[in-house]
Amino acid sequence: MYQCFGISKQAYYKRLKTQKIKQINDTKIIKMVKNYRKKVGQKTGGIKLYAELKQDFINQEIKIGRDKLYDVLRLHNLLVPKLKNYVTTTNSNHLFRKYKNLIKDQVPTRPEQLWVSDITYIKTDNGHNYLAIVTDAYSKQIMGYNLDNHMKTSLCTKALQMAIKNRKYPNKKLIHHSDRGFQYCNPKYTQFAENNGIIMSMTEQYDPYENAIAERINRTLKYEYGLKNCIKNTEIAQKTANQAVHIYNNLRTHFSLDLRKPAEVHLNPNIKYKSYRKNKLNLTELKI
Secondary structure, three states: OOEEOOEEHHHHHHHHHHHHHHHHHHHHHHHHHHHHHHHHOOOOOHHHHHHHHHHHHHHOOOOOOHHHHHHHHHHOOOOOOOOOOOOOOOOOOOOOOOOOOOOOOEEOOOOOOEEEEEEEEEEEOOEEEEEEEEEEOOOOOEEEEEEEOOOOHHHHHHHHHHHHHOOOOOOOOEEEEEOOOHHHHOHHHHHHHHHOOEEEEEOOOOOHHHHHHHHHHHHHHHHHOOOOOOEOOHHHHHHHHHHHHHHHHHOOOEHHHOOEOHHHHHOOOOOOOHHHHOOOOOOEEOOO
């Protein structure tokens, strides 16, 4: 049998065929990854990509595991880079009443048991804009938001108004947790919340980890959906925020939800998630 450098002709052509198939499959994989990221978010990582595209790989008769997918992403420079630090927008140097932290070392067990609120800055050609967000801590669904070119209390009040309007379980008790920024401590805001049956809770000192869910969502919206970039003006920033929130709530999967989507989880409160069962911290359920 003909051999070249100890390799048979049959083995040589078989290897060529295997390499050609791999190249074709890699091209298909790259296309699927780019299409998914274009729809859901450019910063979607390998684990989520594999979970969401696994059936598509099977349909295309592509045999690939998660580690091999990482190799393809790495080879074509498609891995997600690590995020940089962020800037705080909290100003707690004021004389308004500061509420106690009611949720320390506790975890919600249903939707609309705990809302977390925060503000993040958005760069525009005309200066900074600000995005106020109210998020359900259980489902991770953004319940209300508002983007404008100021940091007045009304920025946050409008976000809370939207959140209240979007409630699905209005008869359940609800805690609102935030930092001690003047917007959240302002009586105009706290009275509006309390008049709607909401219990106020705040961080006891400035520590991002005390309001980790809100901080994480801010970073996700900014780094995955274009809000980190310098945007031309407030109107375009508002449209970008609207699109980002829609994708975040309805299309983006979350590790903390076992790769489910927030809007889906919010409407299915009886599902228990592995992320809570696997949590190594000694967390106490909220007694509300």
